[in-house]
Amino acid sequence: MSPRVTFPNKFLPYLLVAPQLAITLVFFYWPASQAIYQSTLREDPFGLDSAFVGLDNFRRVLSDPNYLNSIQVTVIFSVATAVLAMAVAMFLAVMADKVIRGKGFYRTLMIWPYAVAPAIAGMLWLFMFNPSMGTFAYMLRSAGIYWDPLLNGPQAMLLVIVAAAWKQISYNFLFFVAGLQAIPKTLVEAAAIDGAGETKRFWTIIFPLLAPTTFFLLVINTTYAFFDTFGIIHAVTGGGPGKATETLVYKVYNDGFVNLILGESAAQSVILMVIVIALTAVQFRYVEKKVHYG
């Protein structure tokens, strides 16, 4: 490729990048470096003095049973949310790919939960299922099922998973529909002529060809479940009951802002940063691969 044609200004480009650079330095790099610095300090209980403790905060955090519990909670929550949201969306997208009339209509009705804030999604589900006034909680109780997500850990987990997945269905749906449209119809028709039924066609042709979309969405959904669902947890369960729904991000917030254990909270932030970097790296490797794929 020949070098790009450019404008020969000396000063202007610096002026153009300045606003973004300034904000990035003040609100990203400075705080991130502070987080790393703080993760090596320990403050006394009154916040008057702090001492350098090296990697001691990390050692403490990683051997804290509450933190290990929180890792487990996050993994269960993320995997369940991603799988549920993607399975439902893929199923509906395959159905939408079959219909001829009304495609746009279905899409319009399917996409708007995308605009609902995660915290609001959590509250919507809480209204329906909270033990004191929720209609569905009332119906479950009438059916003889003991239902109280405010006291029962697994039920609280179930509630936040369903709410988090519900919000993500529309996003996944859009991508699966786009992915399905990219699959050549001739392939599917050839299989049909060879006598493959609909189920067989799905598992042997459509599903493998959708793999790039599926993998991309898996990364996106995991990131979503890790970070964007803070609102759901905070609004619906507050990490409880006990610590049954305390995810990693919620714990950073809780230890830092509510319990004021600064050093350990900072250490947790640094661990989260490492996780994000890993997730982003996976995502970019995949994006690069995809260029060669099709």
Add this chain to the structure above:
Amino acid sequence: MIGQSSVSRIIAHVTLIIGILIVAFPIYYTFVASTHSLQTILRPPLPLLPGREFFANYYQALFGGIGQLGGVTVWTLLLNSTIVALGIALGKIFISILSAYAIVFFRFPLRMVFFWLIFITLMLPVEVRILPTYKVMVDLNLIDTYAGLIVPLIASATATLLFRQFFLTIPGELVEAARVDGAGPWRFFKDILLPLSATNIAALFVILFIYGWTQYLWPLLVTNRNDMNTIVIGLRKMISFADADTPWHLVMVTCILSIVPPVLVVVFMQRWFVRGLVETEK
């Protein structure tokens, strides 16, 4: 298409309708609840059809003030959310189109350093640097201000990367032709680049407006005063399960009002939004 019976199409339609009902039901049910009196809501099961308190409830929430929020009206909360969402969307588009323009159409020392500095922020979401960022806000006196709600969120690599990607597809001949005709960098930006980017800007606007509107952690941290809350945070503050006087009928109204504006943006700008989302994030 070959190999597809009309029966399977009918099954597909039915499944889709059931799917849509499940997706829409929580919102419909909240709407129903928002039109009933507090007494009806507190005695489950709730009827499936809207009640008669629509005007009374919505009027009270919008203009009457909410006790749990120290008398702040939902109208104020809506206004705050709109300012924040618009500020984030427009601010992000503004600073990232400028920096992408500089990185693609100019050659200057440190160009790639700047690019990587911006690019790496993809890996530093607010959630991983909560406390220190909060401290910066306190030091800069930005707590309880619109600037505090907006500015830290407008620097993000995604929009810059998107514009960079798009600018790279613009043929060099176009730049050359503009320069031969005597257009300077500003003229080229205003008369050629901006019109060409219109679709991208529209798509990005929708995505970023939703992003701004649905923020939770950040507004929770930087607002203490009730009249500076966004609607999502205000709603959270109205609810207390331990406390028997949560005004549930007003909570339902606020819930619906917090959903309507972003949904309208998505539905009316659907064409750009869908294309933007599917094309940019891939």
